[in-house]
Amino acid sequence: MTSRLTARELTLAYEDRTVVHELDLAIPDGKVTVIVGPNACGKSTTLRALGRLLKPAGGAVLLDGEELAKLPTKRIARSIGLLPQTPVAPEAITVADLVSRGRQPHQAWWKQWSEEDERAVSDAMERTDVAALADRSVDALSGGQRQRVWIAMALAQETDLLLLDEPTTYLDISHQVEVLDLVRRLNRLRGRTVVLVLHDLNQAARYANHLVAMKAGRVVAEGPPGEIVTEELVRDVFGLTSVVVPDPVTGSPLVVPGAPWRADADEERDESLSKPLRG
Numbered sequence: 130m131t132s133r134l135t136a137r138e139l140t141l142a143y144e145d146r147t148v149v150h151e152l153d154l155a156i157p158d159g160k161v162t163v164i165v166g167p168n169a170c171g172k173s174t175t176l177r178a179l180g181r182l183l184k185p186a187g188g189a190v191l192l193d194g195e196e197l198a199k200l201p202t203k204r205i206a207r208s209i210g211l212l213p214q215t216p217v218a219p220e221a222i223t224v225a226d227l228v229s230r231g232r233q234p235h236q237a238w239w240k241q242w243s244e245e246d247e248r249a250v251s252d253a254m255e256r257t258d259v260a261a262l263a264d265r266s267v268d269a270l271s272g273g274q275r276q277r278v279w280i281a282m283a284l285a286q287e288t289d290l291l292l293l294d295e296p297t298t299y300l301d302i303s304h305q306v307e308v309l310d311l312v313r314r315l316n317r318l319r320g321r322t323v324v325l326v327l328h329d330l331n332q333a334a335r336y337a338n339h340l341v342a343m344k345a346g347r348v349v350a351e352g353p354p355g356e357i358v359t360e361e362l363v364r365d366v367f368g369l370t371s372v373v374v375p376d377p378v379t380g381s382p383l384v385v386p387g388a389p390w391r392a393d394a395d396e397e398r399d400e401s402l403s404k405p406l407r408g
């Protein structure tokens with residue numbers, strides 16, 4: 130396995146509170162990596178550090194073997210696209226203008242807005258189904274529409290590495306599937322390396338080639354979903370009793386919450402249920 134983007138003994142903190150502890154992680158090239166874990170375990174923090182939105186308190190993130198912190202911003206922005214969990218749009222910006230900002234890393238004072246830029250922007254808007262919203266103000270969109278506009282901006286950047294933090298939040302189920310299918314197509318057809326944070330373990334198991342399970346700022350397990358998603362892992366990471374069965378559509382592990390029927394669970398039942406019926 131090759132990996133252009135790696136974390137080495139990465140420690141991340143907010144002021145004096147350490148959130149991620151000496152994390153070692155190699156993002157496999159040309160694969161879809163999905164990070165899962167309970168709320169507040171450090172997924173977004175990790176992703177932001179991988180995209181250099183957050184400076185390490187210890188260790189380093191390396192891009193092509195070079196420390197991210199030492200690389201010029203534009204060089205990074207041409208390689209890594211990052212959509213944070215709660216991005217903030219400039220006030221009163223239109224959809225087309227926001228998506229166009231994805232092209233900034235490709236601009237230079239000597240280079241005019243090119244046909245290539247135009248194509249990348251309209252391509253990204255088509256793919257995310259926001260072309261019809263081009264002239265609307267981003268402020269005036271629904272949560273789901275806005276989310277798709279942000280994804281369009283990240284796509285317009287056309288980077289080899291794409292980091293998306295919970296890109297399906299706010300989306301209805303069909304748009305969730307559309308976005309995840311799009312991500313997978315980008316990966317398969319264009320060889321993009323993708324890192325997603327997803328809160329839905331079943332979607333994660335469906336779309337990941339490489340799954341990373343985090344708990345309290347550490348990696349608990351990583352590997353192909355079919356190998357690591359087990360009832361034990363779900364209990365360990367999420368504190369949840371579940372049954373893991375093959376997903377009927379994809380064969381990937383499907384986590385169904387709840388305990389299976391056990392004989393010793395009888396006592397917990399309402400007594401009246403176990404009394405014989407009197408005729």
Ligand SMILES: Nc1ncnc2c1ncn2[C@@H]1O[C@H](COP(=O)(O)OP(=O)(O)O)[C@@H](O)[C@H]1O
Nearest residue numbers: 143144148166167168169170171172173174175
């Ligand atoms: N900007 C911030 N300032 C201070 N603490 C933060 C900040 N962002 C996140 N945290 C804290 O860091 C921890 C990890 O957060 P986060 O990485 O967002 O978790 P996740 O994405 O897994 O839900 C949480 O306890 C959260 O409250």
Ligand SMILES: [Mg+2]
Nearest residue numbers: 172173174214
């Ligand atoms: Mg998060």
